Amino acid sequence: MAVVTLGSYSGTEFAPVDGKQRIAVPSEYRNNVPLNADGQRVLWVGIHETLPCLVAFGQDQFDLLKAEIQEERAEARERGIDFDLDEASRKRFEFTKAYTLDDSGRFLPYFAHRDLTEESGGQDFTSGACAFVGLGRRFEIWWLPILARCDVDRPRLRRTAASWEAARAKGKGK
Numbered sequence: 001m002a003v004v005t006l007g008s009y010s011g012t013e014f015a016p017v018d019g020k021q022r023i024a025v026p027s028e029y030r031n032n033v034p035l036n037a038d039g040q041r042v043l044w045v046g047i048h049e050t051l052p053c054l055v056a057f058g059q060d061q062f063d064l065l066k067a068e069i070q071e072e073r074a075e076a077r078e079r080g081i082d083f084d085l086d087e088a089s090r091k092r093f094e095f096t097k098a099y100t101l102d103d104s105g106r107f108l109p110y111f112a113h114r115d116l117t118e119e120s121g122g123q124d125f126t127s128g129a130c131a132f133v134g135l136g137r138r139f140e141i142w143w144l145p146i147l148a149r150c151d152v153d154r155p156r157l158r159r160t161a162a163s164w165e166a167a168r169a170k171g172k173g174k
Contacts, residue, residue: 006032006034006058007032007034007057007058007060007137008032008136008137009029009134009136009138009139010134011028011134012131012132012133012157013028013029013131013132014130014131014132014161015130015132016128016129016168017128017129017130017143018106020108021109022106023106023107023108023130024104024105024106025043025105025106026105026132029056029134029139030105032058033058033101034058034060036059040100040101041101041105042059042099042100042101043057043058043099043107044056044058044059044098044099045097045099045109046092046093046096046097047095047096048140051140051150051152052146052150053140053146053147054109054140054141055139055140056140056141057137057138061138062096064137065092065093069085069089069092097110128143128144128145129143129144129164129165129168130142131161131164133157142157142161144161144164144165147161
């Protein structure tokens with residue numbers, strides 16, 4: 001049984017993308033997303049600052065990021081420095097969207113989340129799978145074909161992703 005630690009994500013998991021282009025968040029991550037006041041799991045998903053992947057976190061992290069902006073604003077005021085509140089918010093939230101996970105932990109990413117890189121031309125989310133990489137207070141969501149082509153020096157993750165994809169293809173009789 002997975003240990004539930006709200007707002008804390010660790011390990012690496014994989015999950016297929018279903019025929020309706022939905023990403024299913026593995027239970028190890030999904031169960032750690034805090035419930036909102038309505039008892040729903042709301043996952044905030046954005047585009048990573050530097051890597052061609054998505055980042056996801058719960059409402060607790062979203063609130064923390066908003067508080068950090070206010071702290072930066074207060075510090076700038078104390079120092080007499082100009083602070084652009086809109087730019088600070090844009091930097092953190094421009095392509096961030098809240099998704100309510102269904103009972104199986106699935107969400108349908110909107111178009112900007114399916115078009116991670118300029119050269120990709122958008123991903124075919126009707127097939128394939130995603131890798132979920134825990135980073136403590138948030139996690140990355142990698143579409144495996146992007147991970148396979150990525151220049152990021154993470155050979156263990158790339159090997160694990162390739163092994164998972166190969167096992168999945170073998171299981172389908174390919």
